Amino acid sequence: MLVDACWAGFVTLLCLVVSAGVLSELTVGWVGWLAWTLLGTSLPLVWRRTRPDPAMAAVALGCVFQLVIADNVVPQNLAALMMLYAVAAHGHPRWRYWWLAAALVGGVVGAWDWTYNWVRPAGAQRVEYAVISWVFVAAMSVACFVPGALARQRRDLVQSLRDRADSLERERDSMARLAAQEERARIAREMHDVVAHSLSVIVVQADGASYAVEHGDVDASRMVAARTLATIGDTARGALGETRRLVGVLREEGEAAAYTPQATLEQVEELVAHVNDAGLPATLTQVGDERVHEALGPAQQMAAYRVVQEALTNALKHAGPAATVRVELAHHPDRVELAVRDTGRGPGGGSDGRGHGLIGMRERMASIGGTFTARERVGGGFEVLASLPTRDPEAPTAPTVPVPVTTGRPRERE
Incomplete structure (x- = not known):
């Protein structure tokens, strides 16, 4: 003016x-x-x-x-x-x-x-x-x-x-916040799966060893305690390694974090064996050949592994004594199906109602376009069903021949 x-x-x-x-x-x-x-x-x-x-x-x-x-x-x-x-x-x-x-x-x-x-x-x-x-x-x-x-x-x-x-800057900030929230949710799921599974194994082993010490003879108690401590140590070391891997991903800059090893479907067999060693009789059955469809990506394999891991963790915590669990992995030209079925007490058995496992499994399947179902079985027990779409549904179809692969021998809980 x-x-x-x-x-x-x-x-x-x-x-x-x-x-x-x-x-x-x-x-x-x-x-x-x-x-x-x-x-x-x-x-x-x-x-x-x-x-x-x-x-x-x-x-x-x-x-x-x-x-x-x-x-x-x-x-x-x-x-x-x-x-x-x-x-x-x-x-x-x-x-x-x-x-x-x-x-x-x-x-x-x-x-x-x-x-x-x-x-x-x-x-x-x-x-x-x-x-x-x-x-x-x-x-x-x-x-x-x-x-x-x-x-x-x-x-x-x-x-x-x-x-x-200004609008683009606000949109960029909003996208960055959404990406950060999604990353936090992903890391929370990873931490939950790793820690919950490992702690469940440790709790089961510790309870079993405590019972053996109180009600068994001295020599048998020593053998059970030694085997239990070895399992607890292996489980804790594995959880520590997984936790360090997650923290390493958070601290890595650029594309270095992309080279961090991730869980795959090939490790499901080790996971089942680990649960079997923890005292829950578990078997793995594979149907079909993975060559009938295109190879799954890292995100799909990680999601499938975590679903199996969380389902087995829930079986360890809630199935109860004398229960068994069966893991089925079926390969189809357009999808990969997962099924984890136990013969335990069904939903709510020994649950405190504060877990987020089912929510995390459902979110994982939704993030890769898959489907997820968790329900009580008609004959008793609980089952988790998941289906992962493959990237190339038009892949040539190969004959599907059931080939049972059993990891570990079902045995009585100690």
Whole structure:
């Protein structure tokens, strides 16, 4: 606003200097001339950018007043040209073209008023001079209006680009937060699967050893304790290694974390053997050949492994004594099916209701486009069913021959 005030002062000074010679031709005295200059020229220029439309209205009234008190061009008309630029650049979009039209119409009236008193005698020469004057006024009006319109267009374009950049930045931040939340959820599932499975094995082994020590003879108790401690140590070391792997993935930068080994379907056999050693009779049966479909990706194999691991963990915790568990892995051209069935007490057996295993398994299957079902068996026990889609459903089909593969021999719990 300070710049606008300086422009208003400059125009006022210009009017004082130039109008001194034509003051005698005006129909008002110094007081009227000064009031016209201040109210119709100088003061409106102070608000030419903050209140452009009211300021333009004040200047337009000053131009109408000029038709009464003066019959020629005066320095105050400079304010009208400056206001045309201002309304084009800062005024209301719907009003700016009306102001340009008003300037063009006012140019017609002003040109006729000026030539009526300047040109003698009347006739074609007066009309010719009036047309020339109006063309000059129209050209000056358009020449001031167009730069203002272009400045407004450029300012709107810059603002739209800024808004778009802000929107993209907000979208990027939102995507980053979503990615971080998904990564936290994935890590939480990994930690749950690793820690819950290992601690379940340790608890089962510890309880079994405690029972053997209390109710068995000394020699048998020593053998059970030694075997139990070995299993607990192996399980704890495996859990520690898995935990270190997860922490290493969090700390790795760039693409180095992509080379960290991950669990695969080939390790399911070791997992079943580990559960079998923990005291829960478990068997693994594979149906079909994995060559009938395209090789599963790392994410799919990790999801399948974790589902089996969590299902076996639940069987360890909730199936109860004298239960058995059977793991089935079936390969089809368009999918891989997993089934973990136990003969235990069914859902709710020994559960505290605070676990998140089923939710994690369902989320894993959903993340790779698979299906998941967990339900009570009709004949007793519990079963977990999962299906993973392969990446190439059109792979050639090979004959499916059941080939049972049994890991470990079912035995009585100690």
